[in-house]
Amino acid sequence: MAIHSTELERALKTLKQLTGISLDVAADTPEEEEKALTQVQRLCSAYRDKYNHGRFLQDLLVKELPLSTVLEEAHRLRLSVEEPRVLYVVESKHALQESAVEILKLLFPTKTLIPVNETRMAIAYTLTDSQSPLAPQGHALRDALGYTLTNAKRSPTRNASDTECPDKFMAKTSDTEKEIRQTAHTIIDTLNAEALISVKLAYSTIFHSLTELHSIYEETSLALHIGRLFYPEQNLFFSGRLGVGRLIHDLPSSACEKYLEEIWGNKVPVAMDEEIMATVNTFLQNNLNIAETARQLHMHRNTLIYRINQVQKQTGLDLRNFEDAMQFKIATMILNRMNHRDSRE
Amino acid sequence: MASLSLKGIEKIYANGFHAVKDFNLEIADKEFIIFVGPSGCGKSTTLRMIAGLEDISGGTLEIDGKKMNDVEPKDRDIAMVFQNYALYPHMTVYDNMAFGLKLRKMPKDEIDKKVHNAAKILDLEHLLDRKPAALSGGQRQRVAMGRAIVRNPKVFLMDEPLSNLDAKLRVQMRIEISKLHNDLGATMIYVTHDQTEAMTLGTRIVVMKDGVVQQVDTPQNLYNAPCNLFVAGFIGSPQMNFMDAAVKVENGKATLTVGDHVLNVTADKSKALIDGGYDGKTVILGIRPEDVHDAADFQGADKESVIEATIKVYELLGAEVYLYYDFGGAQMTARVNPRTQLRTGDKAVFALDMDKIHLFDKETELTICN
Numbered sequence: 001m002a003i004h005s006t007e008l009e010r011a012l013k014t015l016k017q018l019t020g021i022s023l024d025v026a027a028d029t030p031e032e033e034e035k036a037l038t039q040v041q042r043l044c045s046a047y048r049d050k051y052n053h054g055r056f057l058q059d060l061l062v063k064e065l066p067l068s069t070v071l072e073e074a075h076r077l078r079l080s081v082e083e084p085r086v087l088y089v090v091e092s093k094h095a096l097q098e099s100a101v102e103i104l105k106l107l108f109p110t111k112t113l114i115p116v117n118e119t120r121m122a123i124a125y126t127l128t129d130s131q132s133p134l135a136p137q138g139h140a141l142r143d144a145l146g147y148t149l150t151n152a153k154r155s156p157t158r159n160a161s162d163t164e165c166p167d168k169f170m171a172k173t174s175d176t177e178k179e180i181r182q183t184a185h186t187i188i189d190t191l192n193a194e195a196l197i198s199v200k201l202a203y204s205t206i207f208h209s210l211t212e213l214h215s216i217y218e219e220t221s222l223a224l225h226i227g228r229l230f231y232p233e234q235n236l237f238f239s240g241r242l243g244v245g246r247l248i249h250d251l252p253s254s255a256c257e258k259y260l261e262e263i264w265g266n267k268v269p270v271a272m273d274e275e276i277m278a279t280v281n282t283f284l285q286n287n288l289n290i291a292e293t294a295r296q297l298h299m300h301r302n303t304l305i306y307r308i309n310q311v312q313k314q315t316g317l318d319l320r321n322f323e324d325a326m327q328f329k330i331a332t333m334i335l336n337r338m339n340h341r342d343s344r345e
Numbered sequence: 346m347a348s349l350s351l352k353g354i355e356k357i358y359a360n361g362f363h364a365v366k367d368f369n370l371e372i373a374d375k376e377f378i379i380f381v382g383p384s385g386c387g388k389s390t391t392l393r394m395i396a397g398l399e400d401i402s403g404g405t406l407e408i409d410g411k412k413m414n415d416v417e418p419k420d421r422d423i424a425m426v427f428q429n430y431a432l433y434p435h436m437t438v439y440d441n442m443a444f445g446l447k448l449r450k451m452p453k454d455e456i457d458k459k460v461h462n463a464a465k466i467l468d469l470e471h472l473l474d475r476k477p478a479a480l481s482g483g484q485r486q487r488v489a490m491g492r493a494i495v496r497n498p499k500v501f502l503m504d505e506p507l508s509n510l511d512a513k514l515r516v517q518m519r520i521e522i523s524k525l526h527n528d529l530g531a532t533m534i535y536v537t538h539d540q541t542e543a544m545t546l547g548t549r550i551v552v553m554k555d556g557v558v559q560q561v562d563t564p565q566n567l568y569n570a571p572c573n574l575f576v577a578g579f580i581g582s583p584q585m586n587f588m589d590a591a592v593k594v595e596n597g598k599a600t601l602t603v604g605d606h607v608l609n610v611t612a613d614k615s616k617a618l619i620d621g622g623y624d625g626k627t628v629i630l631g632i633r634p635e636d637v638h639d640a641a642d643f644q645g646a647d648k649e650s651v652i653e654a655t656i657k658v659y660e661l662l663g664a665e666v667y668l669y670y671d672f673g674g675a676q677m678t679a680r681v682n683p684r685t686q687l688r689t690g691d692k693a694v695f696a697l698d699m700d701k702i703h704l705f706d707k708e709t710e711l712t713i714c715n
Contacts, residue, residue: 099448106433106444182429189427194445194492196418196425198398232358233390277361285363285555291708296366296557336360
């Protein structure tokens with residue numbers, strides 16, 4: 001163990017406190033020691049910057065911060081406030097293993113990664129960043145966004161569905177959306193194959209200012225929640241397209257309860273019988289085709305008809321009729337939503 | 346390597362969506378099995394259940410005789426290659442391949458040996474120091490394969506690994522994957538929606554639709570003896586021609602009427618129709634485009650198997666010509682010799698090779714005879 005000046009000792013101690021790394025320095029001359037001191041201090045400073053960076057983004061993610069604070073902190077951390085970004089939220093059923101976090105760190109610049117909790121990680125991906133794994137896509141996105149920004153005048157809500165956009169803009173934005181989605185797929189596939197973990201991922205619409213991060217995170221988290229609830233067979237959700245799931249999720253509980261009562265009267269089931277639900281779902285998947293459903297379920301046609309009649313007895317809904325089938329589907333989604341709410345309460 | 350056994354595998358999601366229904370399959374050691382089917386048929390879900398990325402709702406999965414239903418993916422000794430792979434941009438090819446092993450805290454010399462071995466198999470040795478940005482699309486794909494190979498798994502699982510490549514590269518990589526299977530002698534399960542990929546790669550193919558296995562067989566048998574209308578239509582390009590045909594039995598012999606044409610059927614097919622009680626019923630007649638011949642060139646033509654039609658489209662593909670025409674209310678394709686003189690608008694005389702026709706029950710869509 002070499003003997004160092006107090007200043008170098010202090011710097012090495014700070015480095016250990018900050019990072020957990022123990023370093024020893026072999027310096028033969030005061031010049032070499034001076035040089036080592038500068039390097040260790042820079043390491044500490046870089047680490048602090050990085051740490052604050054994460055904490056700042058974490059704060060911004062979970063709560064609204066005053067605009068002045070955002071601008072001041074972003075400036076100090078050399079973060080660009082006004083930049084087109086997309087937020088990806090990755091969630092694992094169990095705690096995200098170290099390997100998964102390592103992989104994300106390798107795929108994205110560290111300053112974009114925001115740990116939320118032990119199962120969730122957010123990535124505030126800057127679309128103009130050429131340092132990510134998706135650099136080829138990144139460039140394309142930048143090109144596309146150059147156009148988007150000029151034409152959309154930085155409207156955060158602009159997307160391909162905006163009907164007043166000129167055709168060229170539509171085409172460009174649509175390409176951008178495809179690439180953003182492709183990136184999402186790449187994150188999922190890479191974590192599946194490399195970390196051997198199953199994840200679900202939601203991504204946001206493009207936003208243009210860090211000040212929007214909190215609301216964008218809320219929206220993306222909601223997408224993840226709705227996705228898990230209504231579309232458990234999928235693992236990728238876009239907060240801009242949640243379909244009927246969002247509609248049902250946003251319904252007031254009283255309206256949901258009334259609807260369920262209309263279907264089941266005062267005997268609203270806690271959960272649907274699994275066998276009946278599997279049968280009904282296959283029937284709906286097969287566009288109400290009895291022969292095809294019976295064939296797929298290896299079931300006699302009469303057994304299927306008996307089960308459909310059972311549902312009709314309980315609910316008054318004849319699933320062979322499109323309107324009734326639709327009502328039943330909505331009712332089961334609402335039941336799902338209500339059960340989930342109850343289990344959270 | 347390993348054998349796999351899937352017994353009555355089911356996947357039912359919390360919302361009741363029944364994605365995979367009663368999936369049964371025995372996969373022998375070193376087999377190259379393909380799961381093929383249209384989008385949403387449950388092929389990827391089945392693969393993900395084998396990988397452990399999806400819970401199994403029912404049935405049993407065994408690898409080498411050991412039940413794997415509740416075993417963590419990392420403990421199943423599998424490796425996966427997906428469609429959307431990402432290489433770590435700041436790492437060399439060597440480090441990209443070594444990364445997974447480093448995470449597992451494998452000794453350095455062992456990692457080195459495995460990476461060099463995989464690089465040799467994949468012909469990547471000269472590229473080990475390069476960064477991904479300096480690689481071509483095919484080389485990147487091989488690095489992604491390399492990351493799976495270094496794990497030295499019992500089973501390789503591949504989910505549409507070539508889908509993002511252009512057509513030319515896909516053909517090249519298809520050959521490389523086939524070679525890889527031979528070199529590694531590994532058990533491989535490969536998911537694709539592309540029937541050409543399935544036919545060229547697999548030792549056996551599992552055709553799926555709506556979560557149900559339709560047929561498991563060798564590529565040749567699937568092509569020659571499909572078990573139902575779906576398999577017949579899905580396998581083969583251009584697709585098999587289908588038309589409604591009315592069955593009439595007279596003097597112990599069946600004939601098929603398509604539109605105004607009466608077609609004689611061979612003795613074995615006639616027997617199958619009579620035994621199945623199809624007299625007076627309508628069946629579906631299927632015939633592959635290569636079994637419809639220019640009558641002038643076809644030795645086996647007789648007047649009961651000859652039809653006349655007007656060519657709607659002439660398509661020259663170099664080694665063959667596709668002729669599109671209407672017959673019996675259905676759009677048909679004939680794959681004929683490129684030297685044919687027939688062109689769009691011409692009246693053509695086609696001979697159907699009645700030995701090669703397939704007949705399907707119109708209601709159940711099951712094969713009556715091939």
